[in-house]
Each structure stands twice: as C-alpha cells, then as structure tokens.
Amino acid sequence: MQLAIEEARLGQQTPGGAEVGAVLVKDGAVRCAGFNESEMRHDPTAHAEMVVIRRLCAEEQTSSLEGLTLYCTLQPCGMCTMACLWAGISRIVYGAGREDVHSVYFESRHNNTFDFIRDAFRSDLEIEGEVLAERCATFYARPEEPVPEKDDPAHGRTQPPG
Ligand SMILES: [Zn+2]
Numbered sequence: 001m002q003l004a005i006e007e008a009r010l011g012q013q014t015p016g017g018a019e020v021g022a023v024l025v026k027d028g029a030v031r032c033a034g035f036n037e038s039e040m041r042h043d044p045t046a047h048a049e050m051v052v053i054r055r056l057c058a059e060e061q062t063s064s065l066e067g068l069t070l071y072c073t074l075q076p077c078g079m080c081t082m083a084c085l086w087a088g089i090s091r092i093v094y095g096a097g098r099e100d101v102h103s104v105y106f107e108s109r110h111n112n113t114f115d116f117i118r119d120a121f122r123s124d125l126e127i128e129g130e131v132l133a134e135r136c137a138t139f140y141a142r143p144e145e146p147v148p149e150k151d152d153p154a155h156g157r158t159q160p161p162g
C-alpha cells in the first residue's frame with residue numbers, strides 16, 4: 001500500500017494524472033504500478049486499476065491475472081471492480097473507503113464494491129479495505145467537503161447532469 005500511496009502522489013504531481021494509485025503484486029513481488037491517467041489519455045476508463053490491469057496483461061500477453069493482488073489507495077469503483085472480476089484477480093486491498101471520501105468518486109448511491117463481489121459468480125475473490133485508510137484519504141475530498149472542481153463530473157457541462 002505504501003507503493004500505491006507513492007503512485008497516488010506521482011499521479012497528483014503529473015500533469016493530467018490524478019491522485020489514485022494502484023499496484024499489482026504476485027507472491028510478494030510488485031508486477032505493475034500506476035496511477036489514474038484519465039485526463040492525460042482523454043480516457044474516462046483509465047482509472048489507476050484499469051491502467052495497471054491493461055499494462056500488465058499487455059506485457060504478459062495474457063487476459064488472466066489469477067493469483068495477483070490489487071492494491072489501490074481508494075475503494076475501486078464499479079467499473080474497476082468488474083474489471084478485477086473479469087481479469088480473475090484473486091484479492092483486492094484498498095485504502096480509503098466510500099465512507100471516508102466524497103461520493104463524487106463513486107457512481108452509485110447504494111451499490112458498492114462489496115455488493116458487486118458478493119453477487120459475482122466467482123466466490124474466490126477476497127476483498128479487504130481500510131488499509132492505511134487515513135493516510136490514503138488525505139488525497140481526496142472528504143464527505144463533508146466541497147467537490148474539487150477537477151473532480152466534479154458536472155464541471156464544464158452547460159446543463160446540470162440528469
Ligand atoms: Zn475505477
């Protein structure tokens with residue numbers, strides 16, 4: 001998780017990057033590390049988790065990440081959780097959870113990552129949260145804080161989101 005935090009810091013400092021870090025680990029060895037590249041790549045799917053999954057799968061010419069653990073500074077959103085399921089990742093460990101940060105980082109009011117995993121056909125995906133949560137949460141807006149303009153999905157829209 002320390003390395004994921006370093007990646008989040010790197011993302012924060014990189015133009016077009018964002019402060020979510022992710023690391024893929026197998027048998028105690030780091031296989032891939034990255035941060036959110038959505039703005040940099042003009043790709044709303046380039047969340048940190050998606051970046052490391054795509055990068056490692058491309059490097060290894062595989063679509064299966066069975067046996068790997070994904071560390072992420074923020075609880076994975078629905079898209080990234082589904083990607084972990086499809087990639088066959090064995091374990092997810094995240095830092096700050098939904099309760100620790102503003103709802104702007106998530107897409108659904110009620111469904112959370114645990115619901116997706118509980119309802120999945122796979123029963124071998126483990127998930128653990130709140131690891132170094134306070135440290136990780138310092139990167140994000142808190143529930144009671146205003147949404148930073150760059151993280152506001154309504155920013156730049158002429159109509160309020162429907
Ligand atoms: Zn995501």
